[in-house]
Amino acid sequence: xxxxxxxxxxxxxxxxxxxxxxxxxxxxxxxxxxxxxxxxxxxxxxxxxxxxxxxxxxxxxxxxxxxxxxxxxxxxxxxxxxxxxxxxxxxxxxxxxxxxxxxxxxxxxxxxxxxxxxxxxxxxxxxxxxxxxxxxxxxxxxxxxxxxxxxxxxxxxxxxxxxxxxxxxxxxxxxxxxxxxxxxxxxxxxxxxxxxxxxxxxxxxxxxxxxxxxxxxxxxxxxxxxxxxxxxxxxxxxxxxxxxxxxxxxxxxxxxxxxxxxxxxxxxxxxxxxxxxxxxxxxxxxxxxxxxxxxxxxxxxxxxxxxxxxxxxxxxxxxxxxxxxxxxxxxxxxxxxxxxxxxxxxxxxxxxxxxxxxxxxxxxxxxxxxxxxxxxxxxxxxxxxxxxxx
Numbered sequence: 001x002x003x004x005x006x007x008x009x010x011x012x013x014x015x016x017x018x019x020x021x022x023x024x025x026x027x028x029x030x031x032x033x034x035x036x037x038x039x040x041x042x043x044x045x046x047x048x049x050x051x052x053x054x055x056x057x058x059x060x061x062x063x064x065x066x067x068x069x070x071x072x073x074x075x076x077x078x079x080x081x082x083x084x085x086x087x088x089x090x091x092x093x094x095x096x097x098x099x100x101x102x103x104x105x106x107x108x109x110x111x112x113x114x115x116x117x118x119x120x121x122x123x124x125x126x127x128x129x130x131x132x133x134x135x136x137x138x139x140x141x142x143x144x145x146x147x148x149x150x151x152x153x154x155x156x157x158x159x160x161x162x163x164x165x166x167x168x169x170x171x172x173x174x175x176x177x178x179x180x181x182x183x184x185x186x187x188x189x190x191x192x193x194x195x196x197x198x199x200x201x202x203x204x205x206x207x208x209x210x211x212x213x214x215x216x217x218x219x220x221x222x223x224x225x226x227x228x229x230x231x232x233x234x235x236x237x238x239x240x241x242x243x244x245x246x247x248x249x250x251x252x253x254x255x256x257x258x259x260x261x262x263x264x265x266x267x268x269x270x271x272x273x274x275x276x277x278x279x280x281x282x283x284x285x286x287x288x289x290x291x292x293x294x295x296x297x298x299x300x301x302x303x304x305x306x307x308x309x310x311x312x313x314x315x316x317x318x319x320x321x322x323x324x325x326x327x328x329x330x331x332x333x334x335x336x337x338x339x340x341x342x343x344x345x346x347x348x349x350x351x352x353x354x355x356x357x358x359x360x361x362x363x364x365x366x367x368x369x370x371x372x373x374x375x376x377x378x379x380x381x382x383x384x385x386x387x388x389x390x
Contacts, residue, residue, distance in 0.1 A: 031104075031108055032101055032104035032105065032108070033104075035099075035103075035104035035105075035107045035108050036098065036099040036103070036104045038107065038154065038155070038156050039099040039103055039104065039107055040096065040098065040099060041156035041158070042156045042157060042158045042159075043096050043158075044093055044096065045156065045158035045160060046158055046159075046160055046162075046163040047089075047092050047093050047096075048093070049160065049163065049164060049169055050085075050089040051086055051089045051090055051093075052172070053169065053172040054082055054085050054086045054089065055086060056172035056173065056175065056176040057082065057172060057175075058079075058082050058086075058194070059176060059179060059180075059191070060172070060175045060176055060178075060179040061078070061194070062179075062189050062190060062191045062193055062194055063179035063180065063182055063183040063188055063189060063190075064179050064182060064188070064189060065188055065189030065193070066189070067079075067189060067193035067194045068189050068193045072197050075194065079194050079195070185236075188237075190264060192264065192265060205252070205253055205257070205317055205318075207252045207253060208250060208251065208252040208253040208257065208317050209250070209251040209252055210228050210248060210249070210250055210251075210316055210317055210319060211228055211248070211249040211251075212226075212227040212228045212246070212247065212248045212249070212314075212316070212321065213225060213226045213227060213228075213246075213247055214227065214238065214240050214244050214245065214246050214247075214308065214323075215244060215245040215247065216240060216241045216244045217241060217243055217244065217245075217328075219357055219360070220241050220356075220357045221357060221358070222241065225238060225240065227321050228319075236322075237311075237322040237323060237324045238321060238322065238323055238324070239323075239324045239325075239326055240308055240323055240324070240325060240326065241325075241326050241328060241357075242308070242309060242325050242326060242327055242328040243307050243308070243309055243328065244307070244308045244325075245305060245306075245307060245308075246305060246306050246307075246308050246314065246323075247303065247304070247305045248272075248303070248304040248305070248314070248316050249301055249302070249303050249304075250274075250301065250302045250303075250304065250316065250317070251301040251302075252299065253299065253317075254299070255299050255302070257316070257317055258271055258272075258316075259271070259272040259304040259314065259315070259316040260272070260314070260315045260316075261306065261312055261313070261314050261315075262312050262313045262315070263310050263311070263312040264310065264311040264312045264313075265310070265311075267310075267312075272304040272305075272306055273304070274302040274303060274304055275302075275303045275304065275305055304316070308323055308325060309325065310325055311323055311324050311325045328356060329355075329356050330355075331353065331354065331355035331359060332353065332354055332355075333351055333352070333353040333362060334351065334352055334353075335349070335350065335351055336350035336351050336352050337350045347384065349364055349384070349386065351364075351386060353386075353388070359388055360388075361385070361386075361388065362385075362386040362388060363383070363384065363385055363386060364384040364385075364386055365381075365384075366381045366382055366384055367381060368381070
């Protein structure tokens with residue numbers, strides 16, 4: 001028996017039983033294609049252990065907020081090492097080759113428990129081309145073809161345990177699961193921390209007193225949050241509603257101190273300017289710009305304020321506060337059913353409405369339809385106030 005799948009030039013040509021049975025050839029070609037995918041998956045899976053572990057370590061450091069506390073040189077060094085190692089561990093995957101037809105045939109025969117190579121025999125020809133040998137060989141091919149009618153490549157079986165006998169792959173997986181759960185907490189970091197330079201924090205000036213607080217919008221019903229007097233700097237993030245008012249009152253110092261805000265999404269560092277002071281006058285309070293004190297006069301307290309509309313970090317006199325902004329979703333309202341006439345003849349409107357912080361009032365806007373152009377209404381549309389449940 002000889003294999004005649006290629007000619008002397010190395011080019012593939014159809015031979016054997018596949019020439020007389022093109023339907024069988026197409027079916028086997030499809031099965032071989034899936035078998036090649038299975039073989040390639042089995043080769044790739046063990047080689048992804050290192051890239052996935054390195055990617056998991058990168059996410060663990062980010063979600064646990066460790067990048068945020070690293071000096072810039074250490075943070076950049078760690079990121080460079082992780083990125084370089086990730087790319088280096090991908091190179092063995094790029095060098096993998098697509099499996100051959102013979103490899104796919106052997107897989108199909110092994111997975112389906114077929115002896116005597118029933119797949120490969122369909123493309124083979126007898127070594128001695130005599131009438132008897134050709135007839136005998138065709139009969140053998142027909143019998144083997146009946147055995148490959150329903151081949152199944154099965155699922156990939158990469159046998160990863162053979163490459164990781166100590167099961168160390170579980171360590172980055174467990175750390176990643178813990179970091180993912182921690183990422184929803186107030187003290188969690190973000191992936192952007194790995195690529196964002198931390199602001200330079202000046203030394204604490206003991207002669208300066210800071211009073212800082214956040215006032216949520218009045219419609220939220222939440223109490224102000226006092227920031228000073230807490231445990232320490234770099235404390236857990238403070239969750240505040242969107243558009244909350246941050247106020248920092250600074251007393252003492254020489255007037256050159258800065259209050260900065262760094263957005264979480266790698267935005268430009270913003271410097272807060274002190275608010276204007278207020279002076280009493282006969283006509284009421286008048287705002288005047290803050291002026292530098294005389295040499296023999298103490299510096300007046302300065303007030304810095306801003307609306308917190310995005311997450312970020314505030315730095316003042318060496319102290320830092322991290323904010324997580326809670327997005328304010330707009331209120332929603334919809335008809336519960338079609339408007340109808342009540343028993344007493346009044347208009348009855350069923351509706352459902354909701355808001356993050358509760359609803360205070362709701363109104364229905366009634367507008368006429370089919371109004372002629374230039375027509376003037378004799379009276380305005382009715383005002384309809386909706387009754388909210390208590």
